[in-house]
Amino acid sequence: MDALLFLTFAAIAVGCAINLVLQTHPIASALSLVGVMGSLAVLYLLLGGEFIAAVQMIVYAGAIMVLFVFVIMLLNAAAEKKTRKPALRAVVAVPLLFTFLMLVAYLIQTQAPKGTGVKFGGFTGGGPADIGRSLFTTYILPFEVTSVVILIAILGAVVLARKEV
């Protein structure tokens, strides 16, 4: 059952990711990215991360993707035009990327810890209470620094979006 769920949602994620790369219109790419994020949220649930799965849906698939779709619609972005130049970068990059992927897969197969089978319910320490306790004790300094980062991001976005820049 676990393997079936994993394979289903892994296939959806990979299919949506391939669609993201292949589509020429940005709105189709954005919807594919929402598909990837939704199936990743299911995989987080299988791994015992209830809080992370909820945050993935609310923040990533909700807030960030709405921002993307909003900008695409605001700028009235159209599909990419066909390029005239021969795609040298495709000839170079596709074998390189394939080699990279195979190398990483080989390393994972040989080096990854054996004996850990992921079963739903095998790890239950990913609820909101556990996250909150860890966030406000061990990781209190990164948490506060993150709030400063967000403040700077807000200021930067306001300054950049002014009329006269």
Place this chain on the structure above:
Amino acid sequence: MPSEFPIPLPNLPLPDAVPLSWYLILSAILFTLGVAGFLFRRNIITVFMSIELMLNAVNLSFVAFSYHLKSVDGHIFSFFVMVIAAAEAAVGLAIILTVFRNRQTLEIDEVSSLKL
């Protein structure tokens, strides 16, 4: 396979528990697809979405290792990655808006020089 599942499942040679390496390889595949989108697409918004795909792939690795170590630290890290991605999306999309206002294009090949 649990017998209480309502639909009779075909008897596939699937393992009872998913190996950790399957999650890591899925993460590697998604990351490579993100790099491919970053390299091949010429629309600046699609390039930006490919970066988000790479961040998601790394998050999956964090959560998978968190399961393996039976510790919540990986979840905290992927939570921070999400927060930084939100800040990055706000600033990045503001930059895209400014670029479009000044140059009336979203093609990255036409935005190759810093000065107009």
